[in-house]
Amino acid sequence: MNAKIVLLPGDGIGPEVIAEAKKVLEAVGTKFDHEFQFESHLIGGIAIDETGNPLPEPTLSACRSADGILLGAVGGPKWDDPNAKTRPEAGLLKIRKELGLFANLRPITTHEFLIDSSPLRREFVEGTDILFVRELTGGIYFGPSGLEKHDDGTETASSTMVYSTHEVERVVRIAAEAAQKRSGRLTSVDKANVLEASRLWRKVAERVVREEFPDLEYDVVLVDAMAMHLISRPSTFDVVVTGNMFGDILTDEGSMLPGSMGLLPSASLGSDGPGLYEPIHGSAPNIANKGIANPLATILAAAMMLRHSLNLEEEANAIEAAVDSVLRSGARTKDLARGDESTLSTIEMGDRVCSELTT
Ligand SMILES: NC(=O)C1=CN([C@@H]2O[C@H](COP(=O)(O)OP(=O)(O)OC[C@H]3O[C@@H](n4cnc5c(N)ncnc54)[C@H](O)[C@@H]3O)[C@@H](O)[C@H]2O)C=CC1
Numbered sequence: 001m002n003a004k005i006v007l008l009p010g011d012g013i014g015p016e017v018i019a020e021a022k023k024v025l026e027a028v029g030t031k032f033d034h035e036f037q038f039e040s041h042l043i044g045g046i047a048i049d050e051t052g053n054p055l056p057e058p059t060l061s062a063c064r065s066a067d068g069i070l071l072g073a074v075g076g077p078k079w080d081d082p083n084a085k086t087r088p089e090a091g092l093l094k095i096r097k098e099l100g101l102f103a104n105l106r107p108i109t110t111h112e113f114l115i116d117s118s119p120l121r122r123e124f125v126e127g128t129d130i131l132f133v134r135e136l137t138g139g140i141y142f143g144p145s146g147l148e149k150h151d152d153g154t155e156t157a158s159s160t161m162v163y164s165t166h167e168v169e170r171v172v173r174i175a176a177e178a179a180q181k182r183s184g185r186l187t188s189v190d191k192a193n194v195l196e197a198s199r200l201w202r203k204v205a206e207r208v209v210r211e212e213f214p215d216l217e218y219d220v221v222l223v224d225a226m227a228m229h230l231i232s233r234p235s236t237f238d239v240v241v242t243g244n245m246f247g248d249i250l251t252d253e254g255s256m257l258p259g260s261m262g263l264l265p266s267a268s269l270g271s272d273g274p275g276l277y278e279p280i281h282g283s284a285p286n287i288a289n290k291g292i293a294n295p296l297a298t299i300l301a302a303a304m305m306l307r308h309s310l311n312l313e314e315e316a317n318a319i320e321a322a323v324d325s326v327l328r329s330g331a332r333t334k335d336l337a338r339g340d341e342s343t344l345s346t347i348e349m350g351d352r353v354c355s356e357l358t359t
């Protein structure tokens with residue numbers, strides 16, 4: 001197959017992990033006889049530096065005509081000035097919105113061969129296999145916001161959580177369909193005891209499940225309690241659907257179940273057009289340019305791209321199997337190593353996955 005893949009390396013460790021994922025995609029292309037054409041474009045802080053815009057028009061139009069989009073990460077202290085006209089993160093929010101990518105799939109699975117990399121005790125972590133479905137183009141990251149300056153020099157700022165019936169319906173359907181294909185359990189997470197937007201979320205989610213997916217085992221959990229249950233009984237969850245900010249926070253927390261943010265990929269999907277695939281982590285400025293970032297989340301995001309956007313299931317499985325086998329062999333980047341275990345660099349880890357694929 002011929003496919004155009006747009007790479008958006010971004011900032012910090014973004015270019016380092018994207019380089020490894022590209023290498024793995026090239027290895028898969030050679031193994032399965034595909035022609036992947038790669039085009040790199042600007043997003044985030046580097047795009048602000050070069051064009052003044054965190055999502056320049058050429059980037060957006062290249063993405064619109066792509067078969068799949070793979071993103072590293074955006075942001076960093078260089079662009080953190082609260083008085084700046086724009087921020088790197090605005091580019092990421094805008095591309096998600098412009099491409100209509102309302103459903104963000106974030107799988108969290110633990111494996112026997114990685115259990116010792118988790119900071120949590122084995123008995124809590126074992127058997128975890130959760131698919132988070134995070135709403136991605138609504139909620140508090142997209143509602144009206146403002147900053148008011150007062151005469152006495154103080155300020156008032158606001159960010160508003162807004163959800164409409166349609167936004168909840170469509171993401172709950174995606175989650176419910178995924179649950180039907182898995183263990184048939186769906187949990188919706190909200191803060192309906194306090195937030196009006198969550199009360200609408202809960203009402204709509206319950207109706208969609210009752211009317212369209214009556215066979216699912218369905219429950220609702222408040223987000224604060226979910227933060228606890230995610231650690232104390234993660235293996236009891238199957239598919240979890242939640243709003244934009246709650247999903248963002250809970251999945252970073254959930255990354256400690258397998259042991260590192262550097263392991264978790266994500267797929268952002270809309271009703272049509274290309275999907276966008278990225279690790280769940282950010283630009284990790286504290287480890288950028290040191291050659292120690294874990295590239296596996298981005299490599300696994302590339303596998304999700306092959307599966308969901310290019311319909312290449314066998315190729316996606318091959319990447320996932322190669323990653324499993326490399327980890328099973330004991331290979332660890334610094335984030336996963338315990339004690340004085342020896343560690344691989346970002347590039348060495350990418351190389352190990354490639355050679356596993358080609359043997
Ligand atoms: N999707 C994106 O582009 C995202 C961007 N950000 C941005 O990233 C910047 C840094 O944010 P942080 O809060 O520090 O979150 P972060 O996710 O970049 O890093 C959190 C911690 O995890 C570690 N980490 C992250 N990815 C890793 C990897 N692949 N291998 C090994 N260790 C890894 C980092 O070293 C750090 O200690 C900010 O500007 C933030 O806005 C944050 C989250 C998502």
Ligand SMILES: CC(C)CC(=O)C(=O)O
Binds near residue numbers: 248280
């Ligand atoms: C806009 C992003 C920085 C939000 C985020 O942290 C994420 O999508 O994981």
Ligand SMILES: [Mg+2]
Binds near residue numbers: 248249252280
């Ligand atoms: Mg996040």
